Amino acid sequence: MKLLKLMMALMLCLGLDVLAASAKTPANTLVVADAIDDVISLDPGEVSEVGGVLTSNQIYQPLVSFDVNDPTKIVGVLAESWSISADGKIFTFKMNPKAKFASGNPVTARDAEYSLRRVVLMKSRSAFIITQFGFTPENVKDRIKAADDQTLVIEIGDRYAPSFLFYCLSSYVGGIVDSKLVSEHEVKGDFGNAWLKSEHSAGSGPFELVKWEPKKSILLKRNENFWGTRPGVERIFIQHVAESATQRLLLEKGDIDVANKLGSDDFDAIKDNAGVKVITSQSGTIYYMGLNVRNPYLAKPKVVEALKYLVDYQGIAATISRGAMKVHQTLVPDGFLGALDYTPYKLDVEKAKALLKEAGVTSGFSLDTVVWNSPPYTDWAQAIQATMAEAGIKLNLQVVDGQQWLDRYRSHKLDIWLGLWGPDYPDPHSNAKAFAVNKQDAPDGSESLADRFGWNAGELSKQAMAAVREQDTLKRKAMYQDLQKTHTDTSPFIYMFQEVRRVGVNSKVKGVVLGLTFSDDRYWSASKD
Amino acid sequence: MLLTTLPRRLASSLTSVALTLLGLVVLTFVIGRVVPIDPVLAIVGDKASKEVYDRVFVELGRDQPVYVQFFTYLWKLLHGDFGQSFITSRPVLIDLLDFFPATLELATFGLLIGVVTGIPAGVIAAYYHGKWPDHLIRVFALIGYSVPVFWLGLVGLFVLYFKLDWVSGPGQLDIFFQGVVPRHTGSILIDSAIAGDWDVFSNAMSHMILPASLLGYYSLAYIGRMTRSFMLDQLNREYVLTARLKGATEFEVVARHALRNAAIPLVTIVALSYGSLLEGSVLVETIFSWPGIGNYLASSLFRADMNAVLGGTFVVGAMFVFLNMLSDVLYNLLDPRMDGGRS
Numbered sequence: 001m002k003l004l005k006l007m008m009a010l011m012l013c014l015g016l017d018v019l020a021a022s023a024k025t026p027a028n029t030l031v032v033a034d035a036i037d038d039v040i041s042l043d044p045g046e047v048s049e050v051g052g053v054l055t056s057n058q059i060y061q062p063l064v065s066f067d068v069n070d071p072t073k074i075v076g077v078l079a080e081s082w083s084i085s086a087d088g089k090i091f092t093f094k095m096n097p098k099a100k101f102a103s104g105n106p107v108t109a110r111d112a113e114y115s116l117r118r119v120v121l122m123k124s125r126s127a128f129i130i131t132q133f134g135f136t137p138e139n140v141k142d143r144i145k146a147a148d149d150q151t152l153v154i155e156i157g158d159r160y161a162p163s164f165l166f167y168c169l170s171s172y173v174g175g176i177v178d179s180k181l182v183s184e185h186e187v188k189g190d191f192g193n194a195w196l197k198s199e200h201s202a203g204s205g206p207f208e209l210v211k212w213e214p215k216k217s218i219l220l221k222r223n224e225n226f227w228g229t230r231p232g233v234e235r236i237f238i239q240h241v242a243e244s245a246t247q248r249l250l251l252e253k254g255d256i257d258v259a260n261k262l263g264s265d266d267f268d269a270i271k272d273n274a275g276v277k278v279i280t281s282q283s284g285t286i287y288y289m290g291l292n293v294r295n296p297y298l299a300k301p302k303v304v305e306a307l308k309y310l311v312d313y314q315g316i317a318a319t320i321s322r323g324a325m326k327v328h329q330t331l332v333p334d335g336f337l338g339a340l341d342y343t344p345y346k347l348d349v350e351k352a353k354a355l356l357k358e359a360g361v362t363s364g365f366s367l368d369t370v371v372w373n374s375p376p377y378t379d380w381a382q383a384i385q386a387t388m389a390e391a392g393i394k395l396n397l398q399v400v401d402g403q404q405w406l407d408r409y410r411s412h413k414l415d416i417w418l419g420l421w422g423p424d425y426p427d428p429h430s431n432a433k434a435f436a437v438n439k440q441d442a443p444d445g446s447e448s449l450a451d452r453f454g455w456n457a458g459e460l461s462k463q464a465m466a467a468v469r470e471q472d473t474l475k476r477k478a479m480y481q482d483l484q485k486t487h488t489d490t491s492p493f494i495y496m497f498q499e500v501r502r503v504g505v506n507s508k509v510k511g512v513v514l515g516l517t518f519s520d521d522r523y524w525s526a527s528k529d
Numbered sequence: 530m531l532l533t534t535l536p537r538r539l540a541s542s543l544t545s546v547a548l549t550l551l552g553l554v555v556l557t558f559v560i561g562r563v564v565p566i567d568p569v570l571a572i573v574g575d576k577a578s579k580e581v582y583d584r585v586f587v588e589l590g591r592d593q594p595v596y597v598q599f600f601t602y603l604w605k606l607l608h609g610d611f612g613q614s615f616i617t618s619r620p621v622l623i624d625l626l627d628f629f630p631a632t633l634e635l636a637t638f639g640l641l642i643g644v645v646t647g648i649p650a651g652v653i654a655a656y657y658h659g660k661w662p663d664h665l666i667r668v669f670a671l672i673g674y675s676v677p678v679f680w681l682g683l684v685g686l687f688v689l690y691f692k693l694d695w696v697s698g699p700g701q702l703d704i705f706f707q708g709v710v711p712r713h714t715g716s717i718l719i720d721s722a723i724a725g726d727w728d729v730f731s732n733a734m735s736h737m738i739l740p741a742s743l744l745g746y747y748s749l750a751y752i753g754r755m756t757r758s759f760m761l762d763q764l765n766r767e768y769v770l771t772a773r774l775k776g777a778t779e780f781e782v783v784a785r786h787a788l789r790n791a792a793i794p795l796v797t798i799v800a801l802s803y804g805s806l807l808e809g810s811v812l813v814e815t816i817f818s819w820p821g822i823g824n825y826l827a828s829s830l831f832r833a834d835m836n837a838v839l840g841g842t843f844v845v846g847a848m849f850v851f852l853n854m855l856s857d858v859l860y861n862l863l864d865p866r867m868d869g870g871r872s
Contacts, residue, residue, distance in 0.1 A: 025704060026704065026705060029704065031704055037616075037824070037828040037832075038616065038828070038832055039616070040572070040615065040616050040618070041618070048574050123580065123581055123584060124581070125572070125573040125574050125576075125577040125581055126574075126576075126577075127577075127578070127581070128576055128577060128578055131578070194618075197618055198617075198618055211708075213627075213820075214614075214616060214617035214618075214619070214624075215616070215617065215628075215820065215824070215825060215828060216820045217707075237704060237707075239700065239704075239818070240818060240820075241699060241700075241818045242815055242818070243815055243816055243818075245683055245816075246683075246686070246699050246816055246817070246818060249686055249687065249690065249691050249698060249699075250698055250699060252691070253690070253691060253698060255698050255703075255704075400565075401566075401831055402831060403566040403567065403570070403571055403831065403832070403833045404565050404566060406567075406570055406575050407565060407566065407567050407570060410570065410575070424576070444578070446578060446579075
């Protein structure tokens with residue numbers, strides 16, 4: 001009997017609703033929801049994941065950066081001026097004497113030398129952005145040198161467009177660390193990587209790291225020694241919230257300030273809520289299909305061309321992606337130097353059939369298509385499968401997880417790969433190198449997407465390398481425009497969309513600036529009413 | 530007699546536990562090797578040079594023959610070393626200790642709800658066999674079994690958190706309360722109780738009530754169903770009729786006689802329920818941004834963090850084996866027929 005009474009009491013207790021105080025975010029903290037369970041490191045020398053780059057960009061500063069509204073404008077950050085030798089190979093940067101680290105140490109050319117060298121010497125996974133200028137562990141001591149505390153001299157291995165180097169230096173691996181502090185924490189020649197990776201920061205940026213709890217949250221606090229304009233919030237709290245619907249509820253409720261991972265359905269749902277606003281920006285990310293020309297059907301240019309007429313670009317953008325994508329059919333993203341409004345393809349089944357006939361293909365055939373098992377890929381793939389079928393082309397959709405998706409296209413075991421390309425720095429070469437330069441023409445000999453899909457870009461490959469070496473910006477721009485048209489017309493890449501970056505923000509929040517490349521958002525001018 | 534057989538039983542139990550765990554290690558290791566995922570690529574990313582790829586390949590020991598890799602892994606495991614997670618850069622064991630308490634808290638609370646509601650529901654359904662309370666409870670349990678947890682979780686959040694403001698939203702604590710109480714056990718409820726910070730305690734409670742109720746509902750569905758069938762079995766026995774003829778009240782018949790006997794197999798059911806809750810429900814943890822073991826394992830798997838996957842699977846498996854063993858022992862202790870042949 002006693003037991004029964006106890007059970008009744010417990011049931012009553014559990015049945016009672018716990019009244020929750022309606023929480024709002026603290027006025028001095030910017031609360032950001034994002035998927036950060038993949039972040040491996042916060043060391044600027046090796047960051048790579050979206051969440052890691054987003055975080056390190058608030059902590060570290062590069063020598064130079066670019067104007068988000070006009071990326072063709074290069075602006076000094078830790079360097080206040082620079083000059084270039086006549087042969088275009090030697091860059092001399094003068095450091096900004098006002099700049100200092102969170103520790104109070106001044107930012108000198110020695111710090112810049114240390115930071116850029118360590119990226120090369122650590123052979124980190126992000127080193128390719130810097131090493132493509134011919135730096136190796138053997139030569140970097142001679143090629144990246146501080147002449148004195150205020151002067152940094154960088155000698156690149158080949159003649160390139162100056163803006164190309166500037167953009168690469170502006171990227172996440174270009175973050176400068178406090179060499180005094182970091183070198184004190186070196187262990188077994190790791191350049192302080194273990195110390196910087198997850199528990200400490202040593203930057204000159206507006207924020208510093210307080211705590212990173214892997215797969216849970218990242219907390220930053222205002223750098224009180226910041227030499228620039230004081231940030232509007234005292235703290236940034238990035239919380240791991242993977243699910244879009246969950247982010248939406250939190251945002252509408254006022255429990256987060258910024259929702260970075262909302263899907264189209266949730267944007268539709270919040271559009272009438274006055275307490276929430278949506279900020280958009282031009283993202284450099286491009287979505288495309290790579291066709292493996294090792295397949296005998298896809299080796300025929302007319303078949304490839306036919307496939308380009310079998311995608312309902314407008315329909316997919318309007319119905320599936322609803323504002324998250326715009327149709328884009330060239331290799332240089334909108335907003336980059338040399339971008340072009342060139343969209344020659346639309347769904348035209350009859351034309352595609354005629355092209356297939358010209359190619360001598362009289363019966364239907366199948367193509368193994370590898371698709372990542374996450375939105376929007378799966379929805380797109382089904383739409384594309386339906387339109388391709390109208391011309392007798394059967395897509396065998398192989399829906400796989402993200403790791404397999406990468407594995408499959410690296411090993412070329414597929415006919416079509418539905419994927420994306422996010423440029424690492426806002427220079428057209430980031431994309432031109434990937435889509436048009438074959439490895440025999442690449443200075444670092446790396447395999448590009450063109451190689452991966454078995455395509456010899458021929459003259460286009462050489463043109464792309466000539467464009468990145470062109471010193472005159474206007475000429476360079478024209479070269480990319482020229483190259484893109486031919487590339488769109490003849491390459492085995494079906495460019496489909498460019499992402500329109502959208503972020504849900506609480507209406508009380510002002511000054512969140514979205515970047516141009518992936519996760520280049522800037523929170524230092526954010527403030528709350 | 531019971532006391533003399535128990536050590537023997539324990540010894541044989543422990544042997545089978547050891548073999549089961551070894552099998553588990555072999556199986557997870559093999560699965561980790563045959564899945565078409567390249568852990569090296571997961572670490573270096575798609576854009577890194579071949580040189581970087583090769584360096585990490587050797588660092589991970591992937592250049593060794595598979596059997597060498599396996600025995601190296603097993604040797605470390607025997608020393609309590611699960612290796613490092615490449616994502617968190619911490620030993621997997623530390624990771625598991627970090628993420629497990631959140632799941633333990635949720636699972637225990639969920640099981641409590643499941644037991645406290647499921648057993649009475651099952652008893653009532655059996656007692657009113659074929660009548661409306663029975664049908665009502667069965668339908669309720671069936672819904673718990675068949676509605677996707679993902680959908681139910683979102684509906685729960687939408688109604689109770691978003692519209693009515695009765696419970697707190699996703700996450701374990703409001704941002705104001707994060708890091709307020711020092712971490713002793715990793716369980717926020719226990720830590721805040723130790724610190725005597727009842728604001729944090731009640732906030733944690735209001736975050737937990739919804740996901741725990743959701744898990745509780747699922748275990749209620751299972752426990753309730755099993756209780757019903759055990760009770761039906763007991764209520765049809767002769768001793769029940771005898772008790773009634775002797776003038777026992779209905780409450781005595783049900784609670785003192787039938788439920789007591791049905792409780793023996795129920796122990797196993799409850800232990801198994803607990804085991805499955807302790808795996809961490811990936812979907813519940815995802816929707817509620819709950820930093821538990823389910824979330825940890827799923828995200829490790831997607832990122833090919835093999836040490837984390839193997840270590841986590843091993844620990845979850847070991848827990849299952851342990852709970853199973855515990856329920857066996859309890860079963861033996863509770864069941865009068867299992868006392869070595871004496872009645």
